Amino acid sequence: xxxxxxxxxxxxxxxxxxxxxxxxxxxxxxxxxxxxxxxxxxxxxxxxxxxxxxxxxxxxxxxxxxxxxxxxxxxxxxxxxxxxxxxxxxxxxxxxxxxxxxxxxxxxxxxxxxxxxxxxxxxxxxxxxxxxxxxxxxxxxxxxxxxxxxxxxxxxxxxxxxxxxxxxxxxxxxxxxxxxxxxxxxxxxxxxxxxxxxxxxxxxxxxxxxxxxxxxxxxxxxxxxxxxxxxxxxxxxxxxxxxxxxxxxxxxxxxxxxxxxxxxxxxxxxxxxxxxxxxxxxxxxxxxxxxxxxxxxxxxxxxxxxxxxxxxxxxxxxxxxxxxxxxxxxxxxx
Numbered sequence: 001x002x003x004x005x006x007x008x009x010x011x012x013x014x015x016x017x018x019x020x021x022x023x024x025x026x027x028x029x030x031x032x033x034x035x036x037x038x039x040x041x042x043x044x045x046x047x048x049x050x051x052x053x054x055x056x057x058x059x060x061x062x063x064x065x066x067x068x069x070x071x072x073x074x075x076x077x078x079x080x081x082x083x084x085x086x087x088x089x090x091x092x093x094x095x096x097x098x099x100x101x102x103x104x105x106x107x108x109x110x111x112x113x114x115x116x117x118x119x120x121x122x123x124x125x126x127x128x129x130x131x132x133x134x135x136x137x138x139x140x141x142x143x144x145x146x147x148x149x150x151x152x153x154x155x156x157x158x159x160x161x162x163x164x165x166x167x168x169x170x171x172x173x174x175x176x177x178x179x180x181x182x183x184x185x186x187x188x189x190x191x192x193x194x195x196x197x198x199x200x201x202x203x204x205x206x207x208x209x210x211x212x213x214x215x216x217x218x219x220x221x222x223x224x225x226x227x228x229x230x231x232x233x234x235x236x237x238x239x240x241x242x243x244x245x246x247x248x249x250x251x252x253x254x255x256x257x258x259x260x261x262x263x264x265x266x267x268x269x270x271x272x273x274x275x276x277x278x279x280x281x282x283x284x285x286x287x288x289x290x291x292x293x294x295x296x297x298x299x300x301x302x303x304x305x306x307x308x309x310x311x312x313x314x315x316x317x318x319x320x321x322x323x324x325x326x327x328x329x330x331x332x333x334x
Contacts, residue, residue, distance in 0.1 A: 206223055
């Protein structure tokens with residue numbers, strides 16, 4: 001059984017949109033609900049076989065396939081990404097619902113909480129469904145709620161890997177990312193430690209965060225790099241050069257703050273464009289990211305079930321090349 005609505009159901013909903021019986025937003029939500037309903041009463045299959053030319057999936061490292069719209073778990077912790085969430089059961093429900101909606105890439109870090117984010121993931125999802133990729137990070141400490149301090153000492157990073165394995169109840173972490181390069185520690189030493197853990201079978205693949213193309217190139221001389229996680233969204237393209245590099249080298253690009261983060265996406269023009277297409281500006285921003293590049297792996301995060309549903313519905317927004325060109329031009333003016 002397929003995880004997507006049947007062709008007949010898509011056609012029926014699409015025809016209703018054309019006739020004005022339902023809005024585009026209702027169509028997006030209906031598509032998500034229909035897909036999720038098909039998951040009920042059977043084991044979850046997180047990734048169906050991709051057809052030639054299919055761009056809805058990306059293979060991390062060349063052999064670890066994921067659906068390109070993932071989930072960032074950072075927002076499931078307490079306020080300021082500190083401590084336990086005020087509603088722990090809700091956090092667990094959000095994680096489980098993400099799986100129901102087809103997410104098979106979840107991003108976290110030992111600094112989120114700290115530690116509580118990884119523990120929540122294990123509590124909600126272990127034993128993990130087949131095909132789920134949990135990407136975690138190490139290399140930042142949290143002395144207090146407002147503090148994020150890079151710490152790339154080799155022995156510390158090795159301890160981080162071991163502790164994440166224990167919290168996540170894993171034998172091997174599919175994707176382990178250096179959260180930040182520590183300016184006090186040579187990159188070669190930090191990545192050398194992760195390379196050791198990879199050789200020991202504790203890490204499958206290694207990724208980086210917030211780096212320039214030159215830094216990624218330098219890192220690849222030490223160990224293979226399969227993903228880069230930099231801030232990037234439709235109104236903030238500071239790291240466009242790193243995305244271009246990742247496209248060229250077929251490295252996954254995981255944009256954090258894909259819908260603007262705490263800054264949001266304040267653009268009256270984009271708000272109007274989203275309204276014209278019957279979606280929210282956040283859905284438009286996520287759909288734009290998926291359209292922007294086949295190596296793009298957005299990881300929007302939320303602690304709200306309703307927002308999760310809306311985010312995942314962005315996969316179903318298909319616009320013409322001319323429509324995307326217009327939206328891109330509006331974003332460049334923002």
